[in-house]
Amino acid sequence: MFALAPQICRAQDAIIQPVPFTQRDVILVGRPGNDNILIGRITLLSNKALPELLFRPSDLERKDGAEVISRLQIQPVSSVKLSLVENTPQDFDFKVSGLKTPGIYIGTIDFLLPRLGTAAAIHLGLRVQAEEVPKVSLRKGSDSLKIQIINCSPLRCFVGKRLFKDGLLENYSFLSTMEAYSRSPSMAL
Numbered sequence: 225m226f227a228l229a230p231q232i233c234r235a236q237d238a239i240i241q242p243v244p245f246t247q248r249d250v251i252l253v254g255r256p257g258n259d260n261i262l263i264g265r266i267t268l269l270s271n272k273a274l275p276e277l278l279f280r281p282s283d284l285e286r287k288d289g290a291e292v293i294s295r296l297q298i299q300p301v302s303s304v305k306l307s308l309v310e311n312t313p314q315d316f317d318f319k320v321s322g323l324k325t326p327g328i329y330i331g332t333i334d335f336l337l338p339r340l341g342t343a344a345a346i347h348l349g350l351r352v353q354a355e356e357v358p359k360v361s362l363r364k365g366s367d368s369l370k371i372q373i374i375n376c377s378p379l380r381c382f383v384g385k386r387l388f389k390d391g392l393l394e395n396y397s398f399l400s401t402m403e404a405y406s407r408s409p410s411m412a413l
Contacts (some may be wrong), residue, residue: 238274240335241345243267243313249349250333255357255387262352263301266316268335270308277306277345278336279318284329284352293329297322298350326356340341 252264268277281298285291300306301317308314318333329352334344 231310238270238272238337238345240270240274240277242266242307242346242348243269247348249351249355251351252320253353253355255355259321260317260323261321262323262354263317263319264350266272266318266333267313267347268308268315268346269311273309273310274308274337275305276338277308278338279306279336280336280342281318281350282331282333284320284331284350286325287328287330289325289327291325291327291329293320293322293331293352295331298331298333320352323354325350326354328353352354 239290250264250266252262254262256262280301281295283295284293284298298320299317306316320329323329331350331352333348333350334342335346336342337345385407
């Protein structure tokens with residue numbers, strides 16, 4: 225399923241390659257937000273100007289499961305045509321949506337030149353690692369949760385942790401404090 229090295233097409237004397245040149249796979253790792261989307265970036269370079277390059281992903285198959293993410297859910301972020309300027313690296317952002325089940329998904333991305341069929345101008349493997357979003361829940365008998373965000377240097381954090389542990393300081397370099405309440409102790413925040 226994966227190519228060992230990016231295939232470089234010399235169609236119309238154009239050589240397209242990824243940057244860095246040794247890149248074989250595009251790897252996306254992250255926690256999808258509420259919209260179940262991850263954003264990726266590929267940088268391409270061509271020795272000749274190309275007015276148009278077509279994006280054609282494959283379906284993504286979960287490595288250890290039966291789930292499949294349709295190639296229709298892998299789309300360019302921008303609706304502008306992808307074009308390459310001669311000897312100038314060009315970033316191409318794409319999004320993978322529909323990531324509902326955590327896991328590793330594997331597929332490919334092909335970039336095609338118009339009017340040259342399905343032979344890929346460049347072929348890259350795609351690996352998406354969707355991590356599970358941690359859930360916060362209240363303990364039995366609790367009705368609120370207090371979260372404090374700290375910003376400090378390594379030394380101040382070390383000292384602050386020691387003082388907090390002993391209960392000597394109540395307010396130490398806090399950026400913000402948030403309180404969350406739940407109507408039911410079993411309800412996740």
